[in-house]
Amino acid sequence: MRSSVKRAIAVALMALWLASDATAADAPPAGMRIEIKDFMFAPMEFRTTVGVAVTWVNQDDEPHTIVSDTGLFRSGALDTGDEFTFRFDKPGTYHVFCSIHPQMKATIVVQ
Numbered sequence: 716m717r718s719s720v721k722r723a724i725a726v727a728l729m730a731l732w733l734a735s736d737a738t739a740a741d742a743p744p745a746g747m748r749i750e751i752k753d754f755m756f757a758p759m760e761f762r763t764t765v766g767v768a769v770t771w772v773n774q775d776d777e778p779h780t781i782v783s784d785t786g787l788f789r790s791g792a793l794d795t796g797d798e799f800t801f802r803f804d805k806p807g808t809y810h811v812f813c814s815i816h817p818q819m820k821a822t823i824v825v826q
Contacts, residue, residue: 746770746800749821751779751793756811756821764826768802779819784810 747767750757752774763769771781773793781790781799790799792815803809803825813819 748772750774751813751819754816754819756819759820760822760824762824762826763803765804765806766802767825768800769823770798770800772796772798778815780814782812782814784812789814 747761747763747769749769749771751771754775754777756771771790771793773779773795776795778792778794780792781788781801783789787809788801793799803823806825809823809825811821811823
């Protein structure tokens with residue numbers, strides 16, 4: 716194989732590697748899924764990192780809401796199979812509850 720062809724292949728491979736590395740660095744962290752089932756959030760407590768999108772999915776036959784105790788976010792009523800997503804962009808400890816069933820509570824620690 717000629718050196719010019721080898722050089723072109725090497726340049727193309729380097730460009731692909733750099734492009735894939737930049738894409739991975741720019742991608743937001745993977746999301747977290749919380750199930751709502753049997754009138755509970757599962758998990759009820761967890762730790763995550765800044766930038767993670769958390770999705771709550773209602774698996775109960777009753778409607779539920781997702782409400783931040785500081786008023787940062789509030790979902791509408793989620794029927795069976797409905798989802799609500801919020802991206803945590805700042806570190807802190809977040810407490811959430813269902814406004815329809817206030818005994819349902821969860822804690823999210825964002826680092």
